[in-house]
Amino acid sequence: MIEFLAMSGYAAYVWPSVALTLALMWANVMWAKQLAREAKAEALRRIASQDAT
Amino acid sequence: MNWVWFHRFGSPPYFYSVAGRIVPWLAWPATLLIIAGLYGGLVLAPPDYQQSDAARIMYVHVPAAYVGLMAYVVMALAAAIGLVWRLKVSHAVAAGCAPIGASFTAVCLVTGMLWGQPMWGTWWAWDPRLVSMLVLLFFYLGYLGLRGAIDDTARADRASAVLAVVGVVNVPIVHYSVVWWNSLHQGPSLLRKGGPAMPASMWVPLVLMIFGCTFYFYAVMLMRARAEVMRRERGGQWVRDLLIKGGENP
Amino acid sequence: MTDSATAWSAAALVVQRDLRLAFRRPGEWLQPVAFFLIVTLLFPLALDPEPARLRALAPAALWVAALLASVLAVEFLFREDGRDGTLEQYALSGQSFAWLLLAKTLTHWLLTGLPLVVAAPLAALSLGAPATAMPGILAALLLGSLSLSLLGAVGAGLTLGVRRGGALLSLIVLPLAIPTLVFGARATDLAIRAEPMDGSLYLLAALAVLALTLAPLAAAAAVRISLE
Numbered sequence: 163m164i165e166f167l168a169m170s171g172y173a174a175y176v177w178p179s180v181a182l183t184l185a186l187m188w189a190n191v192m193w194a195k196q197l198a199r200e201a202k203a204e205a206l207r208r209i210a211s212q213d214a215t
Numbered sequence: 216m217n218w219v220w221f222h223r224f225g226s227p228p229y230f231y232s233v234a235g236r237i238v239p240w241l242a243w244p245a246t247l248l249i250i251a252g253l254y255g256g257l258v259l260a261p262p263d264y265q266q267s268d269a270a271r272i273m274y275v276h277v278p279a280a281y282v283g284l285m286a287y288v289v290m291a292l293a294a295a296i297g298l299v300w301r302l303k304v305s306h307a308v309a310a311g312c313a314p315i316g317a318s319f320t321a322v323c324l325v326t327g328m329l330w331g332q333p334m335w336g337t338w339w340a341w342d343p344r345l346v347s348m349l350v351l352l353f354f355y356l357g358y359l360g361l362r363g364a365i366d367d368t369a370r371a372d373r374a375s376a377v378l379a380v381v382g383v384v385n386v387p388i389v390h391y392s393v394v395w396w397n398s399l400h401q402g403p404s405l406l407r408k409g410g411p412a413m414p415a416s417m418w419v420p421l422v423l424m425i426f427g428c429t430f431y432f433y434a435v436m437l438m439r440a441r442a443e444v445m446r447r448e449r450g451g452q453w454v455r456d457l458l459i460k461g462g463e464n465p
Numbered sequence: 466m467t468d469s470a471t472a473w474s475a476a477a478l479v480v481q482r483d484l485r486l487a488f489r490r491p492g493e494w495l496q497p498v499a500f501f502l503i504v505t506l507l508f509p510l511a512l513d514p515e516p517a518r519l520r521a522l523a524p525a526a527l528w529v530a531a532l533l534a535s536v537l538a539v540e541f542l543f544r545e546d547g548r549d550g551t552l553e554q555y556a557l558s559g560q561s562f563a564w565l566l567l568a569k570t571l572t573h574w575l576l577t578g579l580p581l582v583v584a585a586p587l588a589a590l591s592l593g594a595p596a597t598a599m600p601g602i603l604a605a606l607l608l609g610s611l612s613l614s615l616l617g618a619v620g621a622g623l624t625l626g627v628r629r630g631g632a633l634l635s636l637i638v639l640p641l642a643i644p645t646l647v648f649g650a651r652a653t654d655l656a657i658r659a660e661p662m663d664g665s666l667y668l669l670a671a672l673a674v675l676a677l678t679l680a681p682l683a684a685a686a687a688v689r690i691s692l693e
Contacts, residue, residue: 166258169268175333176271179326180257183275186318187249187431193314194435197442205449206458212450298686353640360636364627373690374623378637381619381683385641388672392644399651 225302227444228453234437241434248427252278255420263417272330274420278428279323280348284386286316286432287351290358291383294376304444306372309379310362311439315432317355323348343397347390354382368447475560476568483572486545497538498580504530505588516593523592524653527602528646530588531581531610535642536635538577539617542570543688547625553692563685570618570681578610594657601656601666608669609649615673615680616641622687645672 169176223229256274263270290312297305327345328338339345358375365371413421448454487494508526509519546552546569555565585606586599594602620638624630652665 169271170262172267172269172333175269175329176257179272179275179329180253182325183279183322186322190315190318190435191438194438194442197439198445201442201445201449202458205445205454208449209455209459350640350643353636357633357637357640360633361623361627364624364630364633370690370693374687377619377683377687377690378623381641384679385644388644389640392647396647396651 222300225300225304227304227448227451228457230304231441231444231453231457234441238434238437238441241430241437245427245430245434248423248430252420252423252427255416255423260416260420261414266334269330269333272326274424276323276326276330277421278424279319279326280344281425282428282432283316283320283323283348283351285429286312286319286436287354287379287386288383289436290316291379294379298373298376298380303372303447304440306376307443307447308436308440309376310372310443311436313355313359313362314439315435317352317359319428319432320348320352320355324352341397343390343394346393346397347386350389350393351386354386358382472560472564475558476564479555479565479568480572483569484576487572487576493541494576495580497534497577498584500537501530501534501581502584502588504533505592509592520593520657523589523594523657524650526592527585527588527606527653528609528650531585531606531649532613532639532642532646534581535578535610535613535617536620536638538573539614539621539638540631540634542573542618542621543625544621547688547692552688556689556692562689563681566618566622566684566688567677567681570614570684573618574611574614578614579607581610582606589653589657595659597659598653598656601662602653604666605649605652605656605662605669608666608673609645612645612669612673612676613638613642615676615684616645618684619680619687622684622691625688625691627691645669648672 167173167177224233252274257271260271262268290309293305293309293312296302297309324345327342327348331340331342331345332338358378361378362371362375365374445454505526508522512518512522543552546555556562558565582603585602589598589602590596617634617638619641620634623637624634627633648665648668652662652669655662655665
């Protein structure tokens with residue numbers, strides 16, 4: 163297990179690479195979800211104000 | 216050829232609902248493929264005979280490069296379709312591609328640097344592939360910058376679409392010029408994919424990762440495109456029907 | 466219906482107008498060449514003026530300076546005409562918009578790009594290039610500056626009327642200009658070493674032809690979008 167983490171000495175290069183990739187992929191998903199949430203909220207707000215008038 | 220299906224996709228509500236149904240079919244395979252690919256590459260695959268475990272960076276670096284390039288082509292295609300057929304949905308798709316493509320290109324560059332330091336002893340090397348990727352990143356930044364600088368959505372769509380098409384024509388030209396330049400100033404590229412022939416234990420996880428990241432790209436791109444379509448159409452009747460009268464898929 | 470006689474006379478009108486306006490404001494048109502000379506001057510000052518080093522640096526310095534000067538110049542290619550409605554008139558005129566913009570861009574190149582070519586021998590000599598290299602340097606910069614002006618027109622069209630469009634213009638044009646930079650610098654380097662530079666010149670010519678044929682179309686599309 164330790165050997166696996168150590169990556170024969172290249173751990174400082176391999177693990178940050180993997181971590182960065184996964185982090186950015188996760189961030190992109192979260193960002194897309196946030197945009198969807200905002201779009202829906204904006205639409206609901208618009209509908210509410212249209213109904214009010 | 217029946218073009219009805221094509222124009223149907225141009226309809227925002229149709230696109231919204233169909234894309235919404237497709238996303239899970241992309242997202243779940245993507246997750247599985249990426250997990251399998253990473254496990255295969257990081258745990259199961261043997262260390263490279265020359266680069267040992269540092270070569271494992273390839274399992275993220277190569278898919279990132281591939282998606283970065285593919286995203287740009289998809290973006291340019293969607294932009295061109297949006298320009299020619301004046302489809303807002305197509306422009307929304309193009310807009311969705313850009314941030315993901317730029318992220319993957321940046322990941323490719325950074326992981327390339329992290330691979331370069333132990334292998335070449337330097338954080339940056341003028342390898343033609345790295346330089347081409349850097350230029351691609353600038354193409355993305357130009358696209359995103361132009362989109363951001365123009366307030367009017369329609370004008371931003373069309374202007375950035377022209378830029379995307381101009382850019383995609385230039386990508387092969389720039390790549391060729393960089394390869395040629397590099398061949399003058401350095402020997403053959405040091406960046407090999409793990410040796411003359413990769414055993415299956417190495418190329419299988421790599422292929423899994425490439426497919427996984429591709430599925431991932433399309434899933435997230437469609438999510439963004441849907442959000443963009445809803446944002447632009449918020450006054451539309453179909454939006455009202457969807458959100459108020461129920462049946463909204465997440 | 467546009468027959469070729471009217472197309473040529475329309476282009477001639479555009480060219481004459483731009484030349485006349487330019488001579489009223491010579492300062493604007495002299496800026497790029499002054500910028501070019503200043504930038505090439507900066508390189509030896511930033512290094513030590515050891516002749517062999519300067520000569521090795523000369524191609525890069527010349528081309529980077531030419532590129533930057535060209536981007537600087539192209540900022541005002543469409544600016545005034547976009548503001549006062551002339552571009553709209555061109556678009557509505559019934560003539561090929563791309564053709565008129567080509568005429569406009571070539572005039573602009575005549576006023577801003579060609580002076581760079583003329584000033585280049587001076588800059589090159591100051592960087593230690595031998596006199597025998599001059600024809601090659603002139604040829605390379607002639608072709609290269611043409612490509613740069615045409616590519617710049619596309620960027621200028623896209624950023625017309627955009628606030629703080631200058632930085633965005635650079636971000637758009639410079640990546641597109643990389644092939645020209647690569648082949649141009651290589652051609653200049655070969656000229657300085659008195660080695661045959663035909664291949665590089667042909668590549669530069671190919672880029673120029675590509676730019677001549679495609680850039681006006683892209684620029685026309687871009688300007689049309691910006692004018693709405």
